[in-house]
Amino acid sequence: MPPLLEVEDLRVSFHTRDGVVKAVAGVSYQLARGETLGIVGESGSGKSVSCQALLGLLPSPPARIEGGKALFVGRDLLTLKPAELRKLRGDKIAMVFQDPMTSLNPFLKIGTQLVEPLREHRGVRLAEARLKALQAMREVGIQAPERRFSQYPHELSGGMRQRVMIAMALITDPELLVADEPTTALDVTVQAQILELLKRLSSGRGMAVLFVTHDLGAVARLCDRVVVMYAGRVMESGSVEDVFYRAAHPYTIALRRSLPDLDHPAAELYCLPGMPPDPSVELPGCPFAPRCELAQARCRQLGPIPMVELSPGHQAACLLLPSHLLAHAP
Numbered sequence: 001m002p003p004l005l006e007v008e009d010l011r012v013s014f015h016t017r018d019g020v021v022k023a024v025a026g027v028s029y030q031l032a033r034g035e036t037l038g039i040v041g042e043s044g045s046g047k048s049v050s051c052q053a054l055l056g057l058l059p060s061p062p063a064r065i066e067g068g069k070a071l072f073v074g075r076d077l078l079t080l081k082p083a084e085l086r087k088l089r090g091d092k093i094a095m096v097f098q099d100p101m102t103s104l105n106p107f108l109k110i111g112t113q114l115v116e117p118l119r120e121h122r123g124v125r126l127a128e129a130r131l132k133a134l135q136a137m138r139e140v141g142i143q144a145p146e147r148r149f150s151q152y153p154h155e156l157s158g159g160m161r162q163r164v165m166i167a168m169a170l171i172t173d174p175e176l177l178v179a180d181e182p183t184t185a186l187d188v189t190v191q192a193q194i195l196e197l198l199k200r201l202s203s204g205r206g207m208a209v210l211f212v213t214h215d216l217g218a219v220a221r222l223c224d225r226v227v228v229m230y231a232g233r234v235m236e237s238g239s240v241e242d243v244f245y246r247a248a249h250p251y252t253i254a255l256r257r258s259l260p261d262l263d264h265p266a267a268e269l270y271c272l273p274g275m276p277p278d279p280s281v282e283l284p285g286c287p288f289a290p291r292c293e294l295a296q297a298r299c300r301q302l303g304p305i306p307m308v309e310l311s312p313g314h315q316a317a318c319l320l321l322p323s324h325l326l327a328h329a330p
Contacts, residue, residue: 002074003030004208005054005176010068010078012046012053012232015061021280023049025232026068026304033175036202036209038223038240040216040255044276046232047212048098051178053078055095056085072176091121094169095178100161104153110164111149117172136167140197159190163197170201177202178210183218195222216259220244225313228252231277231287234307238314248316251288286318294320 012024024046031037039047052058054070054077070077072093077085089095094117097103105113114136115129124132130149137145140163153161162182169177179198183191199222202209211222219226219240226243228236228251236249247253257270274291277283285302289295299305299319307315 001033003071004033004035004073005031005210006069006071007050007054008069008071010050010053010070011066012049012058013064013066015064016280019280022282023232023279024053027227027229027232027234029227029234029237031176031208031210033208034202034206035225036199036211036223038211038213038219038226039229040213040219040226041229041235042214042276044279045229047214047229048180050229051095051180051210051212055089055093055178056080056082057095087121090117090169090174091172092174093176093178094172094174095180096162096165096169096182098181098184100158100165101153103165104161106153108152109149110151110153110156114149114164114168114171117168121172132171133167136171137164139201140164140167140170141193142167158186159193162186162190162194166194166197166201170205170207173205174207176208176210178212180212181214183213183215191218198222216244216255228255232279233287233304234317235288236316237307238310242311242314246310246314248310248314248321249288249318250292250294250320252316254291296320 008028010027014021027050114133118124118129134145142163183194225239230251236252254272261267277287285300286305289299305317307317309315
């Protein structure tokens with residue numbers, strides 16, 4: 001069965017007065033139906049930009065898609081006209097953003113915003129749309145949905161607002177949900193609730209999820225496969241088990257080391273030295289080389305580092321992969 005979403009060599013730049021910023025520099029991955037794919041990396045690695053580019057949500061100018069493909073059920077999202085994209089957004093493809101307070105319209109009641117996708121994409125009558133909206137609110141765990149339906153966003157807590165965003169995204173039964181750091185603005189307890197909610201809804205509906213985050217713990221709980229990004233490029237990709245227990249790229253290993261060790265809570269927390277590179281300055285070779293403890297001269301001199309397949313479905317872009325891993329490469 002062909003993948004639901006196939007992204008190939010996606011490249012996105014921002015053309016500013018100070019120069020060209022290469023935010024995404026050749027990202028490729030596939031997402032199957034019913035699968036949850038996590039995209040992880042530090043802030044500024046290009047995670048959100050790559051997802052917003054798929055849906056035509058980047059301001060142009062200054063954003064410009066320099067190349068690549070993004071095939072959704074065989075249609076290239078990057079070449080669709082704005083009207084064609086609008087038909088897909090909120091219908092076949094839905095998105096949940098980081099901050100629900102800025103994503104929801106503060107001047108419109110919750111119910112008005114919830115029924116809009118059904119009215120816009122499905123032509124559902126208002127009375128029927130209201131019933132479906134109330135059911136969607138119950139499904140995501142919103143108590144007293146009839147009362148919440150008539151309230152404004154500022155009258156709800158952060159967790160409730162995010163549940164409203166999820167209900168709005170799922171109300172049209174999309175094939176693909178793009179969740180762009182949906183738990184960033186929430187406290188730890190609510191984060192766990194939202195993650196469990198996404199996991200339950202995605203498995204129950206057979207919906208594919210593209211989950212963008214910097215939280216490796218969230219990835220372990222929710223995702224089937226992982227793409228690790230750094231400086232606009234993919235450093236490593238594979239199943240959750242591959243990335244967590246057989247990590248190959250030094251950057252992935254560093255991210256794993258930065259997690260607290262619950263077996264040794266008094267141990268000093270590892271901190272990755274240095275800062276991500278300036279995306280407006282093009283560096284030869286591996287972009288992680290200036291921060292890598294294993295980097296050699298050739299890591300900084302060659303062109304873009306190709307991905308090496310370590311095992312079926314597990315790839316990494318590094319010249320210094322461990323020999324025991326390379327033994328399984330083709």
